Amino acid sequence: MASIADTGTLPRAAEFRTCPDTGLKIDLAAEKLIRWNAVVAVVFLAIGGFFGLLVALTRWPAVHLLPAEWFYLALTAHGADVLLFWVIFFEIAILYFASAVLLNSRLAAPRIAWLGFWLMLAGALLANVAVLQGESSVMFTSYVPMQAAPHFYLGLILFAVGALVAVAVFFGTLVIAKDEGTYEGSVPLVTFGAIAAAVIAVFTITSGAIILIPTFFWSVGIISHIDPVMYKVVWWGMGHSSQQINVSAHVAVWYAIAAMVLGAKPLSEKVSRFAFLMYILFLQIAAAHHLLVEPGISSEWKIFNTSYALYLAVLGSLIHGLSVPGAIEAAQRRRGFTKGVFEWLRKAPWGNPAFSGMFLSLVMFGFLGGISGVVLGSEQINLILHNTMYVPGHFHGTVVAGTTLAFMAITYLVVPLIFRREIMFKKVAQWQPYVFGLGVAGISLFMMGAGTLGVSRRHWDITFSDAPVAFDYPGTAFLMMGLNGVFGVLAALGGLMYIVVVVWSVFFGERRTEEKARSEPLLPQDGAAAVATYGSEGTLKLPGTITLVAVFFVAFVLYYFVNWKFLSEVWPLS
Amino acid sequence: MAIHPPEKRIWWNEPLERSEVTWITIAFIWGLVMFFTMVFWHFTGEQNLSNEAYRIHPETFAERTEAMADQYTVREEGDTGIPVVHPPPGSDVYMLARLWEWWPILELEEGKDYRLHLSSMDWQHGFSLQPENINIQVHPGYELVLTLTPEGVGEYWVVCNEFCGIGHHQMVGKIYVVEAK
Numbered sequence: 207m208a209s210i211a212d213t214g215t216l217p218r219a220a221e222f223r224t225c226p227d228t229g230l231k232i233d234l235a236a237e238k239l240i241r242w243n244a245v246v247a248v249v250f251l252a253i254g255g256f257f258g259l260l261v262a263l264t265r266w267p268a269v270h271l272l273p274a275e276w277f278y279l280a281l282t283a284h285g286a287d288v289l290l291f292w293v294i295f296f297e298i299a300i301l302y303f304a305s306a307v308l309l310n311s312r313l314a315a316p317r318i319a320w321l322g323f324w325l326m327l328a329g330a331l332l333a334n335v336a337v338l339q340g341e342s343s344v345m346f347t348s349y350v351p352m353q354a355a356p357h358f359y360l361g362l363i364l365f366a367v368g369a370l371v372a373v374a375v376f377f378g379t380l381v382i383a384k385d386e387g388t389y390e391g392s393v394p395l396v397t398f399g400a401i402a403a404a405v406i407a408v409f410t411i412t413s414g415a416i417i418l419i420p421t422f423f424w425s426v427g428i429i430s431h432i433d434p435v436m437y438k439v440v441w442w443g444m445g446h447s448s449q450q451i452n453v454s455a456h457v458a459v460w461y462a463i464a465a466m467v468l469g470a471k472p473l474s475e476k477v478s479r480f481a482f483l484m485y486i487l488f489l490q491i492a493a494a495h496h497l498l499v500e501p502g503i504s505s506e507w508k509i510f511n512t513s514y515a516l517y518l519a520v521l522g523s524l525i526h527g528l529s530v531p532g533a534i535e536a537a538q539r540r541r542g543f544t545k546g547v548f549e550w551l552r553k554a555p556w557g558n559p560a561f562s563g564m565f566l567s568l569v570m571f572g573f574l575g576g577i578s579g580v581v582l583g584s585e586q587i588n589l590i591l592h593n594t595m596y597v598p599g600h601f602h603g604t605v606v607a608g609t610t611l612a613f614m615a616i617t618y619l620v621v622p623l624i625f626r627r628e629i630m631f632k633k634v635a636q637w638q639p640y641v642f643g644l645g646v647a648g649i650s651l652f653m654m655g656a657g658t659l660g661v662s663r664r665h666w667d668i669t670f671s672d673a674p675v676a677f678d679y680p681g682t683a684f685l686m687m688g689l690n691g692v693f694g695v696l697a698a699l700g701g702l703m704y705i706v707v708v709v710w711s712v713f714f715g716e717r718r719t720e721e722k723a724r725s726e727p728l729l730p731q732d733g734a735a736a737v738a739t740y741g742s743e744g745t746l747k748l749p750g751t752i753t754l755v756a757v758f759f760v761a762f763v764l765y766y767f768v769n770w771k772f773l774s775e776v777w778p779l780s
Numbered sequence: 781m782a783i784h785p786p787e788k789r790i791w792w793n794e795p796l797e798r799s800e801v802t803w804i805t806i807a808f809i810w811g812l813v814m815f816f817t818m819v820f821w822h823f824t825g826e827q828n829l830s831n832e833a834y835r836i837h838p839e840t841f842a843e844r845t846e847a848m849a850d851q852y853t854v855r856e857e858g859d860t861g862i863p864v865v866h867p868p869p870g871s872d873v874y875m876l877a878r879l880w881e882w883w884p885i886l887e888l889e890e891g892k893d894y895r896l897h898l899s900s901m902d903w904q905h906g907f908s909l910q911p912e913n914i915n916i917q918v919h920p921g922y923e924l925v926l927t928l929t930p931e932g933v934g935e936y937w938v939v940c941n942e943f944c945g946i947g948h949h950q951m952v953g954k955i956y957v958v959e960a961k
């Protein structure tokens with residue numbers, strides 16, 4: 207079969223199975239890695255989600271669940287477990303899927319991939335231990351000069367190195383697939399999106415190492431001083447760019463689900479790939495989003511960096527915002543749902559949680575996370591939003607409503623295809639994206655509302671009951687925080703539904719046999735083909751998508767200028 | 781259907797969909813509008829964060845703040861006796877952040893300009909002026925100097941909105957705005 211691959215490892219006699227649902231050739235070693243990374247991801251989501259619930263209940267003024275010390279501990283654990291460990295473990299599973307599985311290739315160096323897995327797991331556990339011991343409640347951002355226990359930083363470093371190893375295996379697999387000619391022409395669009403995510407990951411993890419390694423030495427006393435502004439600049443080189451890994455990955459997931467469930471093809475390959483390319487070229491910057499009100503950084507740098515060089519990366523997302531629903535509309539119209547403007551949308555498979563989760567993720571990422579992100583990241587507007595609840599409101603719109611919901615949605619395909627198990631509790635699964643989506647929409651909106659009224663993020667007591675100077679936020683702010691609590695419970699319930707369905711299906715689910723695959727196909731005939739091939743849909747009339755995009759654009763423009771109006775009303779400063 | 785052959789190998793030569801081209805153009809122009817709005821605001825807007833900042837030793841900053849307080853304290857407030865300082869309009873005023881207080885309380889005159897100096901003695905803190913909702917990051921070792929013009933007579937509070945340890949939620953300072961004399 208193969209010659210010695212470029213990675214220098216000996217070709218291994220890979221064992222394959224042929225997927226009865228998609229016809230793809232699946233390397234069993236890759237399959238096992240995908241399973242384990244996904245399972246561990248879900249475990250961290252469960253732990254982190256539980257901490258999220260505790261945090262939301264504490265910030266609900268009428269409940270105020272945890273004592274202060276526990277609150278800051280829980281908030282640190284929540285941030286690390288969901289934002290780093292859940293999301294990145296799942297992304298590694300996606301990388302292996304998009305390379306080995308979609309390209310019909312063997313995985314490069316599975317042993318090294320396992321090494322990466324164990325490093326990540328050890329690092330994640332170590333960081334959790336450090337946080338739970340109580341000496342590392344520094345928030346996952348760990349801004350210096352506040353100091354955590356050394357093994358907190360060490361855990362994050364091990365995790366990052368493990369992730370870097372996994373990314374290397376992904377690139378190695380691409381090389382092998384090309385060498386061994388497992389596919390013809392260019393890689394499928396979904397793989398292309400995964401490549402964008404992986405390239406950004408290399409930049410990101412490197413920044414993380416550059417800052418966390420000296421910070422670790424500082425925590426054990428070898429280095430005496432770390433500059434707090436410099437720390438933030440480099441830390442956010444990791445922190446913000448890593449959000450762009452999430453965006454690339456979940457956009458790839460949107461295309462994958464649209465392709466698998468509906469046989470949707472991108473309107474034009476060229477445009478969609480160009481949009482991913484914009485991510486690769488411009489998303490590395492944008493550390494400035496987090497530095498807009500720091501001392502000692504020039505406005506020129508802030509403006510250039512926060513706008514990703516003239517908003518070219520935002521342009522990438524805006525393009526996907528048309529091409530993903532456009533691809534769905536085109537596929538539906540091809541199926542004959544051509545009545546009126548929206549028949550294609552009404553008759554979409556809303557009972558299929560893979561589809562409903564994907565579509566809700568798309569809409570909420572745009573309307574909640576996307577618009578608020580651009581507003582928050584405008585240099586001067588940041589003055590009226592920085593470090594308020596608006597910030598977590600914004601990113602629960604991106605990384606929870608967007609990324610997390612998209613990853614949940616694709617799980618409903620991964621379980622039957624990769625774990626070869628039927629989805630159990632079908633009714634619960636059907637409702638899950640709606641419950642979780644509604645909950646997350648609520649927390650995102652109400653946190654943003656509270657932030658607009660000034661409420662501080664990462665804050666245990668907004669009544670300031672034992673502060674020497676008495677102060678109260680306005681009554682509406684308390685209402686917002688209460689509603690945030692209510693919707694937080696709903697989001698947690700949606701998360702629990704997901705965990706129960708997935709765990710039950712994976713461990714106790716009915717096996718998906720070949721007969722079953724034949725008698726009850728998971729994907730429409732054109733679905734399986736669409737995800738592994740490429741080619742453009744071509745010209746079609748898409749009145750529905752155009753209407754949706756127009757509504758989005760008007761909302762965006764209005765909301766953007768409203769915030770400049772708000773800014774213009776505060777005390778002049780220069 | 782084992783391996784799906786690509787449908788059109790030469791995808792990069794396909795014509796573009798018209799609705800896509802239109803949207804890309806609109807979105808690109810919108811990006812330019814948003815970019816230049818930020819630039820434009822530096823010339824016409826009244827709310828821009830100053831770029832004036834210095835490296836400073838926390839002790840030096842504390843000395844300057846105390847010197848101001850010694851000279852212009854008008855009264856003391858609260859159980860801890862925090863000084864309320866009324867410096868002359870147009871002057872340099874200082875507020876320091878430390879675990880877990882903003883010191884001292886300032887009394888400023890409406891409509892007058894002040895050069896406000898901010899720095900931290902220990903960890904990072906967040907200057908969050910309420911209910912105006914102006915938020916500025918405060919670092920140890922850096923002194924940020926900005927010109928501020930209070931509007932509206934009344935009481936204002938400075939909440940700390942950067943997590944700074946277990947007393948973070950007790951860290952509240954105060955600014956009074958009084959009528960100009």
Ligand code: HEM
Nearest residue numbers: 255258261262285288289345346598663664665694697698
């Ligand atoms: C059960 C669902 C969830 C609930 C109820 C929830 C709720 C919250 C709340 C109330 C905060 C605190 C804001 C503050 O006090 O500053 C928070 C912070 C945060 N959440 Fe969530 N969240 C959930 C899921 C998630 C998920 C899935 C992610 C990531 C994928 C996430 C990422 C974060 C991050 C990064 C923070 C900031 C932590 C920090 O300030 O250090 N959350 N969440």
Ligand SMILES: [Cu+2]
Nearest residue numbers: 905940944951
């Ligand atoms: Cu503070």
Ligand SMILES: [Cu+2]
Nearest residue numbers: 940942944948
């Ligand atoms: Cu604080």
